Amino acid sequence: MSEKYLIGVDGSEQSQVALAWGLARATERGADVELLHVADDSFLSESVAFLSEAQQASEQMLAAEIEHARSIGFTGNVTGTAVVGHPISEVEEASRRADLLILGAHSGSRLAGSFFGTRAVKAAATAHCPVAVIPKTDVRPNAGVVVGIDGSDASKVAIAYAAEEASFRGVPLIAVYAWMPPLTPGLEYLWSEELVDSQRSAAEEAIAIGVAGLAERYPDLVIQREIVQAPPVAALVQAAEGAELLVVGSRGRGGLTRLLLGSVSHGVLQALPCPVIVTRA
Template sequence: MSEKFIIGVDGSEQSRAALDWGLRRAGERGASVELMYVTDDTFLSESVAFVSEAQKASDEMLAAECAYAKRSGFAGSVTGTAVVGHPVTELEQASKRADLLVLGAHSGSRFAGTFFGTRAVKVAAVAHCPVAVIPKPRTAEEVERVPGIVVGVDGSEPSKRAIAVAAAEASRAGVPLIAVYAWMPPLTPGLEYLWSEDLIAAQRSAAEEAIAIGTAGLAERYPDLELQRKLVQAPPVTALVEAATGADLLVVGSRGHGGFSRLLLGSVSHGVLQELPCPTLVTRAE
């Protein structure tokens, strides 16, 4: 059975970037595509006539995006769904019938609080399938491309799942897998002098052991995979954002479905989605 991708659309430049990315990936994977447009009814009148007009406008927007998808050259199946409702709730429900949910990411006050923006983070926290959040493409003048797929290693179950997904993605794409382990010596203000060079060396040795354990078995499973291990003395979000700037994909893990709190997504996943250095895939717990 082929995969199904749901791609959020709204006609903006940012959502077109997500649509283009999603269509390319669907074409590579032989997946069918469903485009979804949600009119936020939070501030709409509840009158029947007003809701009817909102639905009509949604249908027109969706038809335009479906036409764009077909003009792009995508040869697979494209369907569309237009609804009036709460965007996070509607996408959370839609994710139950998808193998991947693809969202664009807006920035700036114009789009603050709209369907995408920070709501992409909320959707990623509650979705029942993996979620890809796609930034607006940047030019070579803006950022140097770094071929490869980046994943964080920290020994947690979400990290283990992310590593497995990232390795499969890198092997399929024929690009390096860049495994990043971020470490920091415990800092107690005013007592930094207690950390000798020997203690720092011990911390680094522990980090080397942790990244070796986290990536163990990948060489046997993917003999042709180029694996790059990076130890970075920095906070995890900073390390991942720097490593992934210009990369093909960043893969991060979530703690699984369970509610709207950002903590259910994880502070690191939440942080990188706020920065979004490249297309970012949030994996789900098994």
């Protein structure tokens, strides 16, 4: 059974960047595509006439996006859903029937129909499938797939996903472990060279455990290990500048977006150095 990609569309340049990325991926992997347009009813009158007009406008937008998908050469199976409702709720429900949710990288917007930007962060926290957020960026030559390693269950899922991505694309997997010494005011002098070395040894062990088994599963996969003394978000953003993809893990689903998505995933989605996929724990 083929995969199914759900792509959010609203006619903007940002959503068309995400649409092009999603269609290219669907072509490579033989996936089915469903386009989703949500007309935000937060500021609409509850009268039947207004809601009917909003639904009609949503359907017209969706038809235009399906036509655009065909015009740029996508020949696979593409369907569409047009709804009027709360964007995050509608996206969450639609994500139940998808293997990957793909969104554009808008800045926050309160315009009807736009559910990207800060809403993309909320979608990543509540979706039932992995979420890809796609900015308009350039890929550097020989770019790889970047993934963060921290030993958590969420990280393990992200590593497995990133390794499959890198293997499929024929690019290196760049495994990043970021660490920082405890910053205790007045006790900096206790951080001897030996203690720093021991922290680095622990980091090397953690990254070795994180990528264990990948060489056997993907014999041709090149794995680059990077141990960085920096805050995790900063380390991942720097490593992913111009990369093909950055994969991060979330702890699960829930309404407290920053807490349950995770501060690292949240921070990466605010920076978006390249296309980012947030995997589900």
